[in-house]
Amino acid sequence: MAGGRPASASAHLGARDARLSRLSGKSWPEGVLLDALDLSPTLDVLDVGAGDGRLVRELARRAHVGRVVGVDPTPEPGVQPASAEALPFPDASFDVVLFARVLAHLPDQARALAEARRVLRPGGRVWVAAHGPAQLxxxxxxxxxxxxPGKTQPEPALTLTCxxxxxxxxxxxxxxxxxxxxxxxxxxxxxxxxxxxxxxxxxx
Ligand SMILES: C[S@@+](CC[C@H](N)C(=O)[O-])C[C@H]1O[C@@H](n2cnc3c(N)ncnc32)[C@H](O)[C@@H]1O
Known part of the structure; x- marks a missing residue:
């Protein structure tokens, strides 16, 4: 979906995640993802395609002291307006760049990943998360x-299952x-x- 999503898609995603959180007893998916990544609290983090900003809020709730920025072309409160393909940040600005359930929505994934690498500091990390084939x-x-039908994918570093x-x-x-x-x-x-x-x- 180029350049954003209809409001109803965001509402549907939020409602689905809330139900899955209730059923699994975990904050799905942001809490589960952040538990697994176990980011050092001083790192500067960019969340690309941040949607309703839940990952940004969850990091704040965890008393993350590094800079945390969420960007999305259809931003909700607490998220900055920007596209993955043109990040409005200087080179080497962040220690961690996250793409949570976003990459498949991007028209130019290669450009988005090049942008992520550009804004990453040396030694930083880009994490990409997506639902797996066993989702529900x-x-x-x-x-x-x-x-x-299953697509051939590179081996994930982590498989998180609730x-x-x-x-x-x-x-x-x-x-x-x-x-x-x-x-x-x-x-x-x-x-x-x-x-x-x-x-x-x-x-x-
Ligand atoms: C499935 S939602 C995921 C939102 C959030 N990361 C999460 O996991 O809850 C996909 C998000 O990608 C965003 N998006 C679409 N095109 C984008 C682009 N070109 N650059 C950045 N984000 C984009 C949408 O606006 C939407 O918020």
């Missing part, structure tokens, strides 16, 4: 929805957040499932 696999199977139990009511709710239609057969639920995030560390 059992729920989709119970709904009779074929999963997208087990959860999905009831028929949850399945209806989740389907709605995806704008999907399918019959929910209550006898096929509950299912044991998982929210999943794959995380890659870019080579310098």
């Amino acid at each position: 696999r059992a729920t989709w199977a119970a709904l009779g929805q074929p999963l997208a 087990p959860l139990t999905v009831t028929a009511d949850d399945a209806r709710f989740l389907l709605d957040t995806y704008g999907e239609e399918a019959e929910v057969s209550p006898h096929l639920f509950s299912v044991q499932d998982a929210a999943q995030l794959l995380v890659w560390l870019l080579e310098p």
